[in-house]
Amino acid sequence: MISGRIFSLSNRTGIPKFQLTRKLSSVAATKLETPPEPTEPRMLTAVPGPKSKQLHSDLSKMQSMDSVHFFVDYDASVGNYIVDVDGNTMLDVFTQISSVPIGYNHPALLSAFNSDSAMRALVNRPALGVYPGADWATRLNQVLMSVAPQGLDQVTTMMCGSCSNENAFKLMHFYHMEKERGGRAFNQQEMESCMINQAPGTPDLSVLSFHGGFHGRTAASLACTHSKYIHKIDVPLAQWQVSDFPRYKYPLDQFVAENNAEDERCLAMAEDVIHNSRKTGPTITGVIVEPIQAEGGDHHGSNRWFQGLQDICKKYDIIYLIDEVQTGGGPTGKIWCHEWFELAESPDIVTFSKKMLTGGLYHKSKLRPKQPYRIFNTWVGDPGKLILLDAVLKTIRSENLLEETSKSGTVLLDGLTDLQNRFPGYLNSARGRGTFCAINCDTTDRRDKILNQLREVGVHAGGCGDTAIRLRPALVFKEQHAHLFLNKLETVLKSF
Template sequence: MTSTLTDAADLQLLGKEALLHEPPGGDPEKLTLVRAQGSLVWDDQGNEYLDCTAQAWSNNLGAGDPRVIEAAIAQTRELTHARPTFHTPALLELAALMVSIAPGQLNRVGFTLHGSMAVEMALKLALRNRPDAEHVAVLHDGYHGRSITTMAASWPHPQNAFGRLQPHFLRLPRPDLYRPRLGSTGEEDTERTLAVVRDILEKGTEGSVAALIYEPLQGNGGHNEFSPRWHQGIRELCDEFGMLLIIDEVQTGLGRTGKMWASEYYDLDPDILVFGKGVGGGFPLAGVLTKQEYAKFQAGDDQLTFGQFPISIAAGLAAVSAIIEDDLPARAAEHGHYATERLREMQTRHPLIGEVRSPGLMVSLELVRDHVTKEPATTEAHEVFVRAQRKGVIFGESRYASLGSLIKIKPPLDITRDQLSHALDVLDEVLTDVETDHGIGPR
């Protein structure tokens, strides 16, 4: 059908009704963005917002960095597409750069366009290297993407209609440092959970396990942290049971935690590392790093038509170079310390704040209705999100499947101190307003 509409506003209204992912009637809080620069975005009404989501935690380097834009434009003029049976100069340069900054002994790299596909690349590598294994293990509350396979590897999808096509994963428990089981401490829960994992691997599994994949700090499943003992214990179990350790750093990599990799921050030694989001400078890019001994793809195992999109590769080369040049991991560590201290001070005044979590600029606070029961304040968290956005600050929230009551503060790593301070001031204000409206008194 050919439209005769010429008014842009009319076309956009029609477009909202046509979008497959748009709910009937639309989402009243969903902005139409027209421009972004650094940590700021603007909507189609001319309103300015401070973006503390870095657009799904992807703009580790602030939006519109001229080094990235110029690299993408230059590549566009030369070559916009090359099938994966060819190299491009930017591809080879980025491969060398990624290996040079990789943690541990990871010295081979592969690229694709989305985190979900990078996770699938890692799973393929694990299965190639463990041809007799029958399982891949994942953790409760983990999140690895929304492809058919990675959705199955994540926490259960509500009203899942895709199970008949999805592979089955071995689901292992994870410790809960904020809500430890049976009245124990976080460290006691960690030791108990490691013991349960061992029992499952020894007695509760038919066949061997090729790999365990987990996030060093769980993102979408609740921003759940782990103790150093957990990371150490999991590495030991992987070695003991012949499992490859896959660390999913799609959200935590490229400086977000205050180190280039969360694997460095937590002293992890992965066999395969998955990266994405921040690597592309706002362009779609992801991939895996692995040890030489596990780089065993056969012809056709992992070739996607646009998997090595030259424009994204060129932008990624510029973005990663800029992250190194500007020492953004150190900036993230400094900003994260400042934000965490501010939030902990707020915690003494705001009864809604149950816990403050970091490290670096992977900051969140969990809102609870009661500090003893730790009942999640999901309704109140959404109100905080809405009111802050109306005041010009966009925070992240845990909207999907009501999995949590988090407010997430994960802006570009090069956000200015004044901008970050303003965002925290707005958060302080809206917390007061929500607590007042809900009759939640001082602690």
């Protein structure tokens, strides 16, 4: 019966089974050509241009998406250059909010599905939590575990950064409650009360986050997000505790004492909040922090700050989660930004997405759930994303992109520092690791005008916080691209 159905299908398509297989092979092996990267921007219209405006009008008839800046011709975009539907070619130092790892249309990615097995992994998209493919464990080990933070031997894939953090929070709470129960099984009262969101099955627990942080837009992640009011207003959220993230004075070498005092103030505040949570509730089971507060304004913390935060977590036996959704994947010159912090040991959990292409979380084995279905959804990630990530990681190694990123980042940061010294009324507080750089403007209005005028001269950049310009180029961003960006920024500054 099974073989008869297959034969019948082949007859209905008019293609014998063996020829159908050959056609799949032919599709998978199709080579996509990559044009050479432009040598400079080329602007034909204002941005958005007439075609972008028309497409936005069409989109607006069925979707509220006033956040759209312009529509993109992804066939024409290449390397470090994004091309819009009106033919404007711009140097892209924003890269889909830091999500393009090795540039647009990189040959390694275009050829990633040039095999039958890769194509089938893409089109069949298994429910990985219950029906993973035979090669899934191998893929996890060879791809994600090859760049796992030292000391983290467990990994779970997810679809995005928000759901990665949501499930990381659950691991924090599970760990705390397992200690509270002393390892015993759930009792009947706990199982029944959780079904109506009441204690003891639904305990009064929380996660400590920091002012200026951004961790996602789903419920628990949004409760830990404090970057812009528009993300949170009108949404009922858990009243979880929040503490201060350091705010430094720049240049750092001129304010050593003041910034050290800021570290100590913020660490003392965090410990005080954690300590008090055990008296008044909700009880804090873990801390979530970004290595660089990206959406909130590119705020940095010192090694001392991150080390001290880890010490506090160990003192209270709570979980230390570092959210590497924006910083992971190499933009700071290391795969993980927290590698710069000289921590005594790895964080307990590291979440990731964006440049890592798949979402997910690494964690220590002590956080493994004891029961199935506790960290679960239909897909639990996507094997197609690991196929792409495999190509990205191989390219990073073969093209030495972490070292290139460090070199380009030095050019960027030196150039930004020079420009702030030459235009002190407009720019200040240049900072960064690798190409993950930012600089503040004197006002929000100035920042927005600079971003608009940069686009007019062919550079697509982004803002964050109240006054910061943030740079998020791909890992293939080289020193010549950094010089080009700095020249364009200087041109804009001279126009004021």
